[in-house]
Amino acid sequence: MKARKKKETLLLDDFFRQQIAHLDENENHFTAANYRNARQSVRRFVGEESGCFPLKEVTGQWVSDYVVYMQDTDKLSASSADCYYRILRAVYNKAVKQSRVEEAEEYPFKYINIAVPPTLKRALSETEVCRLRDAKLTGEKARARDVFMFLFYARGMCFVDLFKLKKSDLYGGYINYSRSKTSMPLRVKIIPELRELIDRYEEEDSPYLFPFLHRNRYHKEKEVAEQSALKRVNRQLEEIGKALDFPFPLTTYVARHTWATLVESCGTATAIISQALGHSSERVTRIYMKGMPSHVIDETNEEMLNALIRYNSKKGKGKNKKCLIPCKNRTSHRSVKINP
Template structure:
């Protein structure tokens, strides 16, 4: 019995972008086998009688081309098996062509797969950031049902200009393009695209980072923040989070929120960074210990009143961190304006200020680099891990 091969819009499955995947359906001997074509469309763009995209469907020509290529590929595989006198089923026919399927995956398909994998790894916050970036690219290009080769240097520059036209910061543009670069890296790792298809050899995301505004303040300005008397519990928390970060190797907000009493060992703060999983060990100065003492409570295992035993699921934790960080940064900005600081104050300013103050005091760049975060953050953490506590203790004295 001859086989039938067609491509269907799989309406029973809806992706997070509101589209439905296109599935190859092979039917032989009364049995069916389905396989994703690697692209998706919205239901209103699909002609379910003709099993083809409608005339106004975005990227219609390329979708039809991929459909025809896949059908021809399976037909050829079936013919080859007949010529060789081999029996086959719908399933084995699909399997014989599946090794080539990844090359048909679009940027959008890879992007959504990456986001789903992050959620499975419980990296909820980072997955959320990728979703924001994904929606930005969709808004710019209308869709991402395009091959990786369509995204070249010219495309990236157009996106960069489009983002600047919306008055978005260089930091935001850099972050979103780095997310896209991560999707490219995933495709290369899985051998779905060739290295010569990689636009980031020429388009350097680092050039955007060099345009990032100054994010550090002087030791004198840090002291102004330390002396500032908060007028509410949230304002006091904002100040204490900033000061604690500054005094403890620029620890970021998420890591501060997740600190527990078990992270204090012999007057040292020891924890694994949420982002890099690196083990950090820094001495707790008197001021840092005073801040911890203010929030000590038998009702919560956390050092700061940001998370509580109530926040158990990854989603609850992510929502709580997002909400409190927004409030903390709002208060810090207002405090910075009252103190006439040269730049908008955020928790991230504490990270950069920590590094800058030590650098200006003559501390070796082998112990602490000028920037904590961005491209040099991993190098900084490696250096911090490689020196003994005595060297770190000696360097920390320059902070106050």
């Protein structure tokens, strides 16, 4: 009976804090920040009773009222409202999965969806990528540009994953890491462009691939958090983008968008792109994750660079621009043994 009473009195705010603490402990600070924002939104909606609101009272009607509140009272954008809604749903699902709360007869999130307008595509053209790569930059701007190019060359890697990369993650000719958001293990071949950037910023007394990202400019003995490092890099990238007259603000995320867009322009199968980006939540990705050889993705990256980027350099002028990327019907995959 006591165990049942504990389930009935689990508080939403308390469980939210537990999830945030777990994310911080695992160094998923970006996701933890989103959870904090969602928690504050829920607290505003519940009001004075937010600290003692039972999780079991999250019903379909309650969720519906919360969605209306976010859009009408809090004036959140559709994308922000959808983000907080999905976080709330994830928190509820974890409580049920852990048997911390009784599963409702009718799932509270069953009939509720938030329509999010399509995101404006922000991807550089191959010409703009080459202009950025070849721009004469110094100091922080040069470092920010190099971060962007590393993310691009590393198959659209996320900044948070680059921030965490250590020298120990490099072995067997690959960068080996798990994507922070999905925990999907990824292996990225160290192509010459990546090797050049890695060597450029190597410091013997630092375990990190890019030590300058962790260095506080004003207190050298202190390390900066990934969010601070990201803001600093994006601030420099925005100034670079304006100087180069790019049509939208330049950020680290544009590198990810650009890689996916350029690879897609060569006819690459969506499944290959999705797996390369670590989108394990997508149905098409799950289908191909069962055996898609890692070398197929590496070949995709190499061939896109050969077709669209490498030819457009002083050394590569005159090279064939023909796109050799696997086309969309190249989605079959044979059983290939891959070393772990």
